[in-house]
Amino acid sequence: MKRAAIGGVLAAGLWCGQAWAEPTGKGAEPAPAKPSAAKAPDLDDLLARMTGSFTSRGQAQDDPEHYMDIRLRMVRIWPDRADGPWLYVEQAVGVMQKRPYRQRVYRLSEMPDGRLKSEVYTLPGDALAFAGAWKQEKPLADLTPDKLTLKEGCALVLSRQPDGTFKGSTDGKGCPSDLRGATYATSEAQIFDDHMVTWDRGWDSEGKQVWGAEKGGYRFVKLKPGEADPEPLPPPARPAPKTDEPKPVTNAPAPRPRAPVDHPPEGTAPKAPPR
16 A cells, blocks of 8 residues: 655655755854855856746646645755855745745755765754745855754765756765654755756665655756746645545544655654754
């Protein structure tokens, strides 16, 4: 019997970030604010592909059993810093965009071997205080990197592929997660010119998947400049019982497909999208 994902937004988001330099302690050490040094062509290209507004609406419409309508926003922040580029990332269910379930900061850099790395940082305090920052002219202008917390072991390492895309993953079991019985999380991503595919999953100590999309990664299509946000899809409806089955005696919530997220806080109710 096919297992439909239940509750929570759990799959396109471990990465949808990770990144670069070698910060220690709580967050990255602040570097002098000065004009950014020349960036490698691949790093510039990756930054351009990641920046923008994305939606998984089409995938959710085609396969509502396994995917949700998720909106992903990625905007550059702190462009004058020499230790970037940095991105603010926000993910929300289409019908709940004022209350994102995931907010992160990514830092991109080039590694000595030419591969690109993306580190993930969490925001200080209540992340919802920064909700909607992607709409601002200068997002997170009052925040500095030393206020962020690095997610150790969760960096995504990407390489340019023969077809021109960027593809990569996290390293083994190094990204810790305790969500829903998980001990570690993995993330895979492929970045195209006009869309990206990300697949984040949580695993228990025996290697069994306990959260994340089960069928495959989330496909986020990039909106073109000036393109209006598509109308959100309504939440999936509860299937009607068969005629030979008794009617339910409770108002139990309908099963929901799993959506993207890397590591929501402990205690998040399965019914609600974790942040």
